[in-house]
Amino acid sequence: MAIITYRQAIKDALAEEITRDESVFMMGEEVAQYNGAYKVTEGLWERFGDKRLVDAPISEAGFIGLGIGAAMMGLRPVIEMMFFSFVYVAWDQAVNNASSIRYMSGGLINIPLVIRGPANGGTNVGATHSHTPENMVANFPGLKVVAPCTAADAKGLMKAAIRDNDPVFVMESTILYGEESEVPDDPDFIIPLGKADIKRAGTDLTIVGHGRSVLVALKAAKELKDKHGIDAEVVDLRSIRPLDEATILKSVKKTNRVLVVDENKPYCGVGAQISHLVQRKAFDYLDGPVHRLSAVDAPAIYSPPLEKIQLPSDRDIIREVELMFNINA
Amino acid sequence: MTTKKTAKKTPAKKKPAAKSAEKSAPAASRSSKAAAPYADAPINQALTNDDKIAALVSMVRIRKFEQAALQAYQKGKMGGFLHLYIGQEATAVGTVGQLGDDDHVITAYRDHGHALVVGMSMNECMAELYGKYTGCSKGKGGSMHYFAPDKNYWGGHGIVGGQIPLGLGIAYALKYKGKKGCCFAFMGDGAVNQGPVHEAMNLAGLWDIPVIFVIENNKYSMGTSQERSSVYPKEGLAARADAYNIVWDQISGENLYEVRAKTRVAMERAHNESRPTVLEIATYRYYGHSIADANHQKYRTKEEILEYQQKRDPIMVWERYLKEEGVLTDEQAKEIDKKAKEEAKDAVRFAEESPFPPKEEILRDVYHSVDNPGTHSNEGEIFFNDRLPWN
Numbered sequence: 001m002a003i004i005t006y007r008q009a010i011k012d013a014l015a016e017e018i019t020r021d022e023s024v025f026m027m028g029e030e031v032a033q034y035n036g037a038y039k040v041t042e043g044l045w046e047r048f049g050d051k052r053l054v055d056a057p058i059s060e061a062g063f064i065g066l067g068i069g070a071a072m073m074g075l076r077p078v079i080e081m082m083f084f085s086f087v088y089v090a091w092d093q094a095v096n097n098a099s100s101i102r103y104m105s106g107g108l109i110n111i112p113l114v115i116r117g118p119a120n121g122g123t124n125v126g127a128t129h130s131h132t133p134e135n136m137v138a139n140f141p142g143l144k145v146v147a148p149c150t151a152a153d154a155k156g157l158m159k160a161a162i163r164d165n166d167p168v169f170v171m172e173s174t175i176l177y178g179e180e181s182e183v184p185d186d187p188d189f190i191i192p193l194g195k196a197d198i199k200r201a202g203t204d205l206t207i208v209g210h211g212r213s214v215l216v217a218l219k220a221a222k223e224l225k226d227k228h229g230i231d232a233e234v235v236d237l238r239s240i241r242p243l244d245e246a247t248i249l250k251s252v253k254k255t256n257r258v259l260v261v262d263e264n265k266p267y268c269g270v271g272a273q274i275s276h277l278v279q280r281k282a283f284d285y286l287d288g289p290v291h292r293l294s295a296v297d298a299p300a301i302y303s304p305p306l307e308k309i310q311l312p313s314d315r316d317i318i319r320e321v322e323l324m325f326n327i328n329a
Numbered sequence: 330m331t332t333k334k335t336a337k338k339t340p341a342k343k344k345p346a347a348k349s350a351e352k353s354a355p356a357a358s359r360s361s362k363a364a365a366p367y368a369d370a371p372i373n374q375a376l377t378n379d380d381k382i383a384a385l386v387s388m389v390r391i392r393k394f395e396q397a398a399l400q401a402y403q404k405g406k407m408g409g410f411l412h413l414y415i416g417q418e419a420t421a422v423g424t425v426g427q428l429g430d431d432d433h434v435i436t437a438y439r440d441h442g443h444a445l446v447v448g449m450s451m452n453e454c455m456a457e458l459y460g461k462y463t464g465c466s467k468g469k470g471g472s473m474h475y476f477a478p479d480k481n482y483w484g485g486h487g488i489v490g491g492q493i494p495l496g497l498g499i500a501y502a503l504k505y506k507g508k509k510g511c512c513f514a515f516m517g518d519g520a521v522n523q524g525p526v527h528e529a530m531n532l533a534g535l536w537d538i539p540v541i542f543v544i545e546n547n548k549y550s551m552g553t554s555q556e557r558s559s560v561y562p563k564e565g566l567a568a569r570a571d572a573y574n575i576v577w578d579q580i581s582g583e584n585l586y587e588v589r590a591k592t593r594v595a596m597e598r599a600h601n602e603s604r605p606t607v608l609e610i611a612t613y614r615y616y617g618h619s620i621a622d623a624n625h626q627k628y629r630t631k632e633e634i635l636e637y638q639q640k641r642d643p644i645m646v647w648e649r650y651l652k653e654e655g656v657l658t659d660e661q662a663k664e665i666d667k668k669a670k671e672e673a674k675d676a677v678r679f680a681e682e683s684p685f686p687p688k689e690e691i692l693r694d695v696y697h698s699v700d701n702p703g704t705h706s707n708e709g710e711i712f713f714n715d716r717l718p719w720n
């Protein structure tokens with residue numbers, strides 16, 4: 001086990017897969033010579049050269065489409081979005097073409113494509129740069145989407161995504177790039193898509209999240225224990241589609257209370273799907289309604305102290321749990 | 330190879346923009362009084378001494394504002410990105426500085442210069458960077474998203490190329506309303522490779538829209554030189570306009586006279602013929618792409634940066650012209666510099682002392698119907714917060 005950053009873990013995954021499989025190449029803005037806007041690909045161009053690390057002009061629709069076409073031909077392109085917010089200029093390629101071609105061809109074609117990059121708020125870059133489109137991507141049958149929150153998950157999921165034969169969107173976080181955690185050394189360490197992870201075991205309440213929200217939930221869980229003796233179980237979805245329903249339901253059946261936390265906007269957010277799942281398949285186990293925390297329902301505000309309020313915090317989680325447990329704090 | 334030939338030939342064949350500019354180009358040789366190229370263009374001849382000084386003030390104010398913003402940024406007073414315009418000042422002043430009542434502007438995230446030129450105050454601009462309630466967008470937009478529609482300034486846009494179709498639409502609306510105006514739609518050299526830019530150009534050429542596409546070519550899109558992002562960079566990015574039957578011209582962005590002269594030609598074309606133009610202005614940014622771009626001396630040489638700063642600086646060049654013309658003295662120049670610096674310092678103080686927006690502001694300005702109750706026939710829920718963090 002090595003302790004490395006989330007950034008390094010992704011880089012290692014990319015390097016290992018580029019080494020392992022000749023059909024893997026990376027393309028995006030500033031990924032090669034500049035070493036990546038967020039340094040995720042630092043050193044890779046030097047190591048692997050122009051063919052495997054390709055700097056593209058600011059033409060997302062062009063190069064995401066290119067990625068789909070190349071994937072149709074059996075290559076395994078990994079396309080970087082400098083910010084996931086920029087995927088919208090290529091929305092037709094990314095969601096319409098990538099999701100439909102296999103289906104429309106009656107299964108004759110498949111698209112082993114990865115689109116990866118940061119999708120998070122909290123860095124004061126304003127409404128146009130702070131989108132978390134995992135819920136929208138998940139709405140397209142044919143697409144897969146994952147959102148790792150630790151270095152190990154980032155590495156294992158990235159490798160699984162690259163080896164997968166369908167289009168996989170990997171949602172990262174600029175806030176997490178510098179976070180360190182343990183990662184297994186095994187070059188074939190893989191985390192299957194569609195496998196959730198219990199990041200903290202508990203008995204009183206299930207907190208379900210994905211991406212950075214999981215870390216926020218873990219922080220809150222610690223305080224809930226210290227302050228109120230409430231033992232929260234934190235379920236990290238890791239993969240949003242495919243979704244590990246079994247792990248969620250098992251946890252809910254044990255704790256009988258659920259709080260869903262995510263950075264998505266509430267309307268049709270990932271949390272809405274989880275909430276539906278729980279009421280539909282574990283209704284009789286619930287001691288109360290499913291609660292949900294999301295970003296405040298407005299475009300991302302720039303003003304730094306206000307953006308902090310807009311996104312769900314550990315304070316918000318604690319407050320919500322206090323409400324669920326009728327604690328007057 | 331054949332394509333290359335055509336691409337080269339076509340612009341040469343129909344270059345009315347270049348031609349009309351040529352008329353004013355030999356100004357230097359024709360007149361001994363005005364040595365500066367393009368000083369003889371009618372639009373420049375019309376400048377009074379006070380106008381010329383005002384143009385200098387305008388450029389210096391941009392620079393001082395941004396230097397103050399940079400300092401504040403480095404002290405951790407603001408978040409997000411800060412893209413500096415320093416080095417490109419003559420572009421905003423030479424183009425936006427000519428705005429008439431029915432002329433409009435839209436630009437990308439490198440937007441502070443254009444904002445100050447349309448008449449937005451340093452105070453509201455600085456406060457926006459600080460995320461304060463007194464900012465031009467109440468602290469909601471930040472550096473990349475300045476707006477002042479009352480001054481015909483339609484933003485400040487963060488998605489590369491995204492503003493260009495909007496600029497087309499603004500110009501479309503002007504034509505629709507029968508106004509004799511135009512819209513300047515600014516973009517960088519990297520933005521020309523966005524699909525929507527090309528769709529907008531085709532529509533403008535097809536439908537006679539009075540839009541002026543301005544490519545501010547500062548040679549780099551982040552760490553990518555135009556040679557690495559565009560085909561035929563030497564022939565000029567503006568030459569792509571040929572594909573859309575749009576007249577184009579290239580401008581040296583270090584000479585305010587030239588920017589003004591060639592911009593005027595485009596404005597008249599828009600006003601009188603309702604035809605678009607593509608202008609490519611050669612310019613340079615002295616700082617990195619944003620403050621986060623600490624590596625900007627890796628993808629370009631120190632010598633290149635110094636060459637622009639020391640020999641081709643638009644403020645320096647303009648000061649030299651004005652001194653040669655006897656319009657400006659050293660003392661005056663110093664005074665202008667000092668005043669702008671003080672104004673920027675005051676703006677910093679204003680921003681520091683201003684309050685942040687109240688938290689309820691997060692949910693305001695999302696929908697017109699919500700902000701103006703009783704004016705729409707809307708029913709049902711429109712926000713979906715189970716509970717607000719402050720309730």
Ligand SMILES: Cc1ncc(C[n+]2csc(CCOP(=O)(O)OP(=O)(O)O)c2C)c(N)n1
Pocket residue numbers: 029058060082086089439487488489516517518519520521547549550551618
């Ligand atoms: C669609 C989209 N892709 C990528 C980015 C990230 N990005 C912001 S500015 C920029 C470079 C733009 O360069 P250029 O158009 O030359 O303008 P300049 O910054 O030089 O003024 C990039 C890649 C973005 N904001 N939007």
Ligand SMILES: [Mg+2]
Pocket residue numbers: 517518519545546547548549550551
């Ligand atoms: Mg540029």
